[in-house]
Amino acid sequence: MEPTPPAVDWGVAASVAARLARRDPFGDLVPVASLQPCFDELTAQAEVLVAETTGLPRLAGPGRARVADRTGWVDANLASFQRLLRPLTDRFGERLSGGRVAPLGRRVAGAEVGVLLGWMSTRVLGQYDLLIVEDERPEDQDLVYYVGPNIVGLERRFAFPSREFRLWIALHECTHRAQFTGVPWLRPHFLGLVDTLLGSVDPDPGRFLAGVKAAVAEARSGGKPLDRGGLAALVATPEQRRVLDQLGGLMALLEGHGEVTMDRAGQGLVPSAERFGRVLRARRQSARGMAKLFQRLVGLDTKLAQYEQGTSFITAVEAAGGEALFAKVWQGPEWLPTLEEIRHPEQWVDRARNDVPGPLGLADR
Numbered sequence: 428m429e430p431t432p433p434a435v436d437w438g439v440a441a442s443v444a445a446r447l448a449r450r451d452p453f454g455d456l457v458p459v460a461s462l463q464p465c466f467d468e469l470t471a472q473a474e475v476l477v478a479e480t481t482g483l484p485r486l487a488g489p490g491r492a493r494v495a496d497r498t499g500w501v502d503a504n505l506a507s508f509q510r511l512l513r514p515l516t517d518r519f520g521e522r523l524s525g526g527r528v529a530p531l532g533r534r535v536a537g538a539e540v541g542v543l544l545g546w547m548s549t550r551v552l553g554q555y556d557l558l559i560v561e562d563e564r565p566e567d568q569d570l571v572y573y574v575g576p577n578i579v580g581l582e583r584r585f586a587f588p589s590r591e592f593r594l595w596i597a598l599h600e601c602t603h604r605a606q607f608t609g610v611p612w613l614r615p616h617f618l619g620l621v622d623t624l625l626g627s628v629d630p631d632p633g634r635f636l637a638g639v640k641a642a643v644a645e646a647r648s649g650g651k652p653l654d655r656g657g658l659a660a661l662v663a664t665p666e667q668r669r670v671l672d673q674l675g676g677l678m679a680l681l682e683g684h685g686e687v688t689m690d691r692a693g694q695g696l697v698p699s700a701e702r703f704g705r706v707l708r709a710r711r712q713s714a715r716g717m718a719k720l721f722q723r724l725v726g727l728d729t730k731l732a733q734y735e736q737g738t739s740f741i742t743a744v745e746a747a748g749g750e751a752l753f754a755k756v757w758q759g760p761e762w763l764p765t766l767e768e769i770r771h772p773e774q775w776v777d778r779a780r781n782d783v784p785g786p787l788g789l790a791d792r
Contacts, residue, residue, distance in 0.1 A: 439537030447545025448497035473597035483609030598689035683737015743772035
């Protein structure tokens with residue numbers, strides 16, 4: 428019996444993403460191999476600074492940098508997508524395999540993934556790949572990625588001092604590695620939430636269409652349904668929204684912690700940090716027209732808001748009880764802030780001060 432083909436044509440995804448990723452004005456001028464020694468050195472430096480600043484233990488050995496061009500970043504993320512989404516795409520594949528339009532549906536899904544990754548490859552500067560798969564090659568896992576052409580493009584466009592800017596980026600990405608390797612329960616908790624969310628997705632196209640129709644009706648009556656987190660949140664069930672809210676609260680915390688740490692750890696070493704932050708915030712908010720709509724559809728606007736919300740949460744918590752109070756978030760998943768608490772930090776402060784744990788995440792029940 429032949430295996431059921433997946434719901435996504437990954438070959439189409441790779442082809443579409445590669446075409447979009449190649450629109451790179453500096454791709455031929457910046458060989459990524461020439462950047463590798465610099466980022467090896469800065470990643471090692473950043474890991475020490477992050478450990479000193481956060482107090483998170485270094486439990487997984489030294490971090491490893493990998494400088495990639497846009498196509499290399501796409502390839503790495505396609506591999507991660509396939510591992511992470513395999514249970515979902517297999518279920519969709521079983522539902523679609525009997526129809527005559529199944530090959531077309533798989534190609535369309537592949538094109539959609541390709542457009543997303545191809546577009547992101549033109550924007551992303553760095554990324555920590557947190558997926559660890561036991562049967563995969565260890566040299567391709569637990570890596571801190573840097574998209575060389577994008578970094579150099581910003582340096583040239585805005586006359587950024589290169590070493591400062593690269594260290595600043597390394598501090599943020601190494602903070603994410605410190606979070607997921609220095610807090611033993613965090614990685615399985617995050618992946619458990621993702622598995623719970625994907626496992627609850629109904630491959631019935633009718634549910635998706637019903638969600639879109641409801642969103643259209645809400646928009647016509649003056650609502651802003653896309654503000655809840657893009658297209659995925661539009662079609663989510665109440666149970667899925669609860670998981671999405673847990674993931675949203677967690678990601679806002681982690682991104683805010685990355686922003687706070689990169690600024691604190693870089694004091695005296697990155698004097699241009701305020702300017703870097705101002706330029707990147709303006710860049711994040713610069714999308715217009717179809718690009719802005721695309722950001723909202725895929726939930727990127729929500730992702731960008733996580734930086735600001737998470738930073739504000741940490742500032743408020745430390746104002747109320749110092750770094751010792753904030754450190755309680757690392758004690759266990761029951762101490763993670765909910766999305767509501769991220770937006771209203773005083774609620775988490777009251778809970779933490781009174782030593783009242785929250786409900787465990789769905790993945791930990």
